[in-house]
Amino acid sequence: MTHLKGRQRLLALGGLFLVVLAVFVGWSVMSKPAAQAQGAKRTRIVFWHEMTGPAQQQLDTFVKDFNHSQHKYEVVPEFEGNYNEAVQKIINTHGTDASPAVFQSMDISTSQIHHTGYTTPVQKFIDADHYNVNQIAAGARAFYANKGTQLSMPFNTSQPVLYYNETLLKKYHITPPPVNPSYSDITRVATQLMDRSHKQVQGMTVEIYGWLFEQFMANAGVSLANHQDGHAGTPTAVNFTSPSTLTTMKWIQDNLKRGDFVNYGAGANAQNNETASFLSGRLGMFLQSSASIGQLTTGNHDQLGITYYPHPDGQKSNGVAIGGASLWISNDKSAHVQRGAWDFIKYLMTAKSQAQWQVATGYLALNQGSQKEAVLQKLYQKLPATKVPGEQLRAATPNATNSGIFLQGLIQERNLTQTAMEQIYNGSDIKKSLETAEKSMNSYIQGNNRANGY
Amino acid sequence: MAEMMSTPKPQSTPKPQVAEREKQRSFNLHVNDKYYALAFLGPSLLVLGVFVFYPMLRTLYLSLFLTNNVGRPTVFVGLKNYVNLLTSSAYQASLQATAVYVIGVVVCTLVIGLLLAQMAVRKLAGIQWFRTIFSATMGVSVSVAAIFWLFIFSPSVGLFDQIGKLLHLPLVQWLTTPGPAMVAVIISTVWMNLGFTFLILFGALQMVPQPLYEASAIEGASPRYQFFHVTLPMISPTLFFTSTVTLIGAFKSFGLIDLMTAGGPNNATNLMVYQVYRDAFLNGNYGLASAESVILAVIIALFTLLQFKFLEKRVTY
């Protein structure tokens, strides 16, 4: 008797639980179609990006203009946080409704994104359309290509450059550095600044930043990873201890010891602090992305000078790799959606869009035709120095050492080289610090290659 | 009353069949109880299972694998992730940094929190105002605190450097030199913790009966003696609680570290949690990150256990 009663009660309880569950499930299912109803006529092209500030505003304008320019597609831009977070989101949502049709992903994720197999190389669409890729800057293209295949379309592209305060140099009667300076050119200016200002002005800073470390190697023509920085095959080891690298680190360490270079540390705080110091006339020179131009010109009463990235003495500059991000097309969407994504990319890459992009953001206009666009001409007239990064990009011939490193785990590489830089800046033995980083990176690469079955 | 409370003892042994039936009945009741328990616990067990137990087991599982570029476990490596970690000098440095940070935070938080509470418990004019100020950091979010302290520690415009300049002290690059950076994050964390700790300890101090102080004053105890022999023992359960909470909190500190130093300089503030974040969300190395999580969890559990074992004995009365 008790048994039966108990079971009945249990059934009732279970039933109640199921009802509650069903209500929840039903509610979540019902609420979906409402959101999907909008894009019924046009095909929705979800576009993930990581742009903030003026770049985000300009990007939204591009999207609006593109949506007005045709009736087939509706591009929906979605901001996904910072670059690092976005990579994980892209990987984790692939194959679900939530994944994007076209997305922006940072430079150093190129190899990782490619190897996920989650994307369709844009080469496919370039070939299908007989799209003239030569109009796009070769140096930028090379970064996102592998063995002749264009994997993604370079988009927001910057070059590392050296900024200097021209007004300050004039004040202390210092000859500015040449447009393509060597290390000793920079040392000279930094020393003079420190001496002639009686230490009121700091000469120069090199942020502790793996990207800058990579660029020193690129500009010296040295491979960071084997198999030609990964362009000829999956790298199995890195080399942080080439003579040029050691020379570069010694150059910085010596200058730090002398006091004409200062250390602003690493990360966003370092960037903010060095920018603040530079703008307030307390710092003469620093290395940073060309994308900072906008920030350094608005509201700056001093004249801004820009040079190419410094190179080791006694050799020609090899040219630096670009930084920034590119646009990828996912392969978990229909051909129709992919086509819409490609059309949107083409729209972004037109001479007109790219010129507008550079004016608005400081990222370089990649379409060769953009240089003739009125908006860009106007900018050059107003601020001649803004020409320099583009010139640097065009001056270099793409080769294996200045087209980026096609390696998974570049974030780890940057962490490790940054740690080494920090140690070196604090006076540690250069070779030892770099060897430690190299060893860690090599074991990381081995594990990663093993995990991925390369 | 007494009859109701004591269990009635059977007068004589019941016959076997009766006993059997009794047993059967009680068994049925027992089984039903189990069903009931399951029915009532089911939903919460389900939620716990999905959101707590599964992720825990999954983490344990992942920690035995290498993961590929999309985060899937591909190569079983056994305990190799653990071995690699524990033998890596970088990870050892991270453990060491965590130890320094945790000890620094717990000790400073408790000592300063107790000091403030002891001050605030006195009945002075305007003390209410101070009580509000002392507990104010409870309402400050991590990001706001980080900005606030970044400003204070900032070179050239920071408050500390301005004061240093006035006093002609050498300039300290707070966040870019390893030692001072650790000090800076400890100070900031302690500051963040103080509001909560102060409030809890203040409450505990107020609960100490006044006659205990009066009695000990008459018995010849100095204020110092009273503090160590009356106040501290009386609030020891609360101190134990706050120390445990602060310890666990310190092990899990992430926001301030990420915003202030991002683990730098030279990994000086690269705490264990931060290393987990780096490996999982920056390097996409879920296997390693899982192993790090497991180590962290074990360490926290161990410390909490130790605290309970040693401290709890002394604090209950």
Place this chain on the structure above:
Amino acid sequence: MAIELNALGKEYTAGNWVLENVSAHINSGEFFAIVGPSGCGKSTLLRMIAGLIPISAGELKIDDQVATNLPPKDRKLTMVFQSYALFPFLSVSDNVAFGLKARKFPAAEIKERVDRAIDLVNLNEFKDRKPRDLSGGQRQRVALARAIASDVKICLMDEPLSNLDAQLRIKMRTELRNLQRELGLTVIYVTHDQVEAMTMADHIMVLHNHAIQQIGTPLEIYNQPANTFVASFFGTPRMNLLPARVVGDRELLLADTLRLAVPSDLPVADYVVGLRPNALRVMRASADAANAQVKTVEYLGSDILLEAQMADGTPIELMTAAEESYQVGDRLTVALAGKAYVFNHAGQAQFIVEGGVHHGGNDVNTKAAVHA
């Protein structure tokens, strides 16, 4: 170890005196009770003596030395609190040893004194227990033991028995008193319970309205109350206070019904006469002869307590033997049969008329008739 209170006063805010002009001499080895209703300032006075709150006015002497501004620990006294103030984290022995340890006595002496104190209060078996494992009475003994162990001869007690149940309280009264005598302690004992004060104290100070009402031995307090407050505060059931007016030469009319002849002239028209319930005789009466009517009946065992109403409406409490049975509404004749305390209009005692004998100051033996 005598204590001298010399015009002590306490004000928390300027001009707002909670205690005024409190003077007393407490002899060495005396059990001195301070009694009064709650809020009368008795605990305040004790704390002033202990040094827990500062004295605003007057002078305190302990053992002939001025102690007005000494810190508590230097006053050579100890205190037992209503809440016992035991340290919950310490065992019985450690609680008792607390003060000795704070004063850094040698370990051997501490042990000896603690053992003796614990022995004195019969807590030997409970030495290692924590206070939470003890009953209320045991905790009370621990508090006593702590006071004893300190070996000082003055002990202040702030309502130490009020948290105990009634039976235990009565038992502890005797124990406390015996202990006090045995150890030769000077005890100042604060209580709101007049029975406690009456049964234990050598002298009683009655506090009310921020001031001393009377100081005296229990007998003096009971038999010669200085005013209506003291008269009604001591004794159970309470003394009846009846309005009285002068009706003739040396005669008072109480509650418009009872006549009281007095031995001396009465200079004013109105008085208050206090009559303890046992000083009134009660008889059943017929409706026309009655002067009171029963309102409530309380059986106390051997006695019956009646609340009645006099003819003029004045309430009165009466005691009668339990053999008779009364019902609410019964009519009574009430007659005077014992001491009558005559107070003036301000409540100050004038003289006592004793069941036919009149006491007025030192002038006793005057005859007085009592009319029914």
